[in-house]
Amino acid sequence: ELxxxxxxLFLSMQEGKNYTIYCxxxxxxxxxxxxxxxxxxxxxxxxxxxxxxxxxxxxxLMASLDTKARLSTLHITAAVHDxxxxxxxxxxxxxxxxxxxxxxxxxxxxx
Amino acid sequence: DAGVTQSPTHLxxxxxxQVTLRCSPKSGHDTVSWYQQALGQGPQxxxxxxxxxxxxxxxxxxxxxxxxFPNYSSELNVNALLLGDSALYLCASSRGIRRGQETQYFGxxxxxxxx
Numbered sequence: 180e181l182x183x184x185x186x187x188l189f190l191s192m193q194e195g196k197n198y199t200i201y202c203x204x205x206x207x208x209x210x211x212x213x214x215x216x217x218x219x220x221x222x223x224x225x226x227x228x229x230x231x232x233x234x235x236x237x238x239x240l241m242a243s244l245d246t247k248a249r250l251s252t253l254h255i256t257a258a259v260h261d262x263x264x265x266x267x268x269x270x271x272x273x274x275x276x277x278x279x280x281x282x283x284x285x286x287x288x289x290x
Numbered sequence: 291d292a293g294v295t296q297s298p299t300h301l302x303x304x305x306x307x308q309v310t311l312r313c314s315p316k317s318g319h320d321t322v323s324w325y326q327q328a329l330g331q332g333p334q335x336x337x338x339x340x341x342x343x344x345x346x347x348x349x350x351x352x353x354x355x356x357x358x359f360p361n362y363s364s365e366l367n368v369n370a371l372l373l374g375d376s377a378l379y380l381c382a383s384s385r386g387i388r389r390g391q392e393t394q395y396f397g398x399x400x401x402x403x404x405x
Contacts, residue, residue, distance in 0.1 A: 183332075212393060221380060222333070222396040267332055277323065277346050278382075278394060280332030 181206050183270050185281035192258050193289055200253040200284045202268035211251045212269045212278065213242050222267065226253075258288045292317060294383050294397035302403045303371050311366040311400045315383030322364040323394060324356060325380040333380055339364050368402075376404045 182205040192198050202211070210229050214222040226235045228244035228251060235242050239262065241254045251268055265285045269278040295314045303309050315322050321340045325333035335348035339358035358364045362383075368375055378401050382394035 210393075214396075219401075221398045224393055224395065227393045269332075277335040277338060277348065278325075278333070279335070283332050 181208070181270060181272060181279045183268060183279050183281040185266075185268055185284050187284060188282055189285050189287075191287045191289060192255075194259055195257050197257065198255050200255075200266055200268075200286075202251040202253070202281055204249050204251075204268075204270045204279075206249075206272070207246075208249075208270040208272055210271060211244050212271075213240075213251070213253055214267045214269060216265045216267065216283070218265075225266075255286075260288050260290060262286060263288045294319075294381055294395055296379075296381050296397040296400050298400060299398065300401045300403075302405065304405050305371055305373060307371050307404075308367065308369045309371060309402060311368075311379050311381075311402075312363065313366070313381030313383075313397060314363045315381075316395050319383035319385050319395070320362050321384045322358060322362065323382045323384070324364070324366045325382065325396075326350070326375075327378040327380055327399075329377070336366070371404045373404050376402060378402075 184203045186201050213225040216222050226242040231246040233244045239256045244251045265283045267280050267283045269280045271278050294316050297312045323338040324336040327333040336350050337344050338346045342358045353369045355367045378399045380399045381397040384394045
């Protein structure tokens, strides 16, 4: 059974600081996704990582994938309040199939 | 280009009742997946429909059933509702289930409360 674990589950950080969210998964997978969810809202796709060593960046967020270690990271640079949300990583074994999600990391950025 | 749409946005039911949730996929998408997200948890896969057939199913009881129509829209039906069925129900669409297809795009969700 594919398992996805995120840590930390809760993260409170100050504006301007850097931090990293980690996502480990248990079996080989085709691709890894990062989603953002604001309270009471749906999931917004942030990144899709397709291969070992893939790195993608959008604004203050950068995601990377190490398929050998079965690890993805979401790095936050110089955090701002607008980044406050819950971040999920998700994995599918074959493209287009069911997604298995982590528990989510609830990020709060304080002034 | 309309994204994934779901209806209704909110729903209140009582235990034992039945509910139907609806989803229209993003234009050009033919595959619909349903997820249940309980409060404070990650979404859990319910099932996936492609070519009007259920292709994959998660660990949900038979009370959860679905349907896909020729226009690719989909319904999720839940019978004999339990308090534990209270959750946000998310629909996701994608282009096919073949290798190399794109990411799944999520709709706004239907929030179901069972009293």
